[in-house]
Amino acid sequence: MAIQRRIPPPLPFADQVAIFSRLAEANPAPETELLFVNPFTLVVAVALSAQATDVGVNRATRGLFAVADTPEKMLELGIEGVTEHIRTIGLYRQKAKNVIALSRILVDDYAGQVPDSRAALTSLPGVGRKTANVVLSCAFGHPAQAVDTHIFRVGNRTRIAPGRDVDEVERAIEDNVPARFQTHAHHWLILHGRYVCQARKPRCGICPIRDLCPYEEKTA
CATH class of the missing domain: 1.10.340.30 (Hypothetical protein; domain 2)
Incomplete structure (x- = not known):
């Protein structure tokens, strides 16, 4: 019988507020990097x-x-x-x-x-x-959470939104990220995963939320 991986609890509300406040301060109006006109x-x-x-x-x-x-x-x-x-x-x-x-x-x-x-x-x-x-x-402008590989990784590493699959991570974002950050949450998380919390070698040295992140394998 396959044993399901235990999902750790999400970060406390106060930490979620602190994390997204910092991400919002660094990038108040994040946007998709895909070009479109309508x-x-x-x-x-x-x-x-x-x-x-x-x-x-x-x-x-x-x-x-x-x-x-x-x-x-x-x-x-x-x-x-x-x-x-x-x-x-x-x-x-x-x-x-x-x-x-x-x-x-x-x-x-x-x-x-x-x-x-x-x-x-x-x-x-x-x-x-x-x-x-x-x-x-x-x-x-709906607060919809598009979970890709970057967001899945960041959600689990940081415990902002832990989950076994993309659906669980999507629900965890909806359930745990403070409401006022929901509209831009997936943009902040995807950009963080793309440029800072990278897959093979996360750039923890420049991470604005390093002190709030419980990821054990932090890099210098």
Whole structure:
């Protein structure tokens, strides 16, 4: 019988407040590093970012969004046109099909507008819960938590939001991060994981929350 890993308790409320206060002071208005011009291009950009870097996606979408920034224009471009723009991104053929398919649904079912509903967003081809949460947060300002590998790592290392999988970490953020920090929480955590609390060698020497972090394997 497999033994489930014990999940330690999250940090106390006072520590959560202190941590997010420091992150907010350092970066009061964090934003996604994916380039987009409207909710539709954000949906496309996040869908394309699966198994790809933001830098690589941005490089491909600059040209794509210059000619197709609405679902109607994307449909005019067609699968082959989308493919030509995104062929430098992993799984580009399937992603091109998804972009055209979700554009068709938005035109046919939503009058060309991106819905601000998680259920509606996740019904679109190539759009999972994480993608939907990014769109809800960045495009509509909802306190949705898009948990990726960076946030999963930071949530567990720091015990801000411990969990065995991304769903548990998402719930832990919602349950434990003070309400006033919820809107930007996933941005602060992903940026912290990307540039400070890195996977192989966390940069603890420059970490603004080092004294509050219980991670045992801190680096100099």
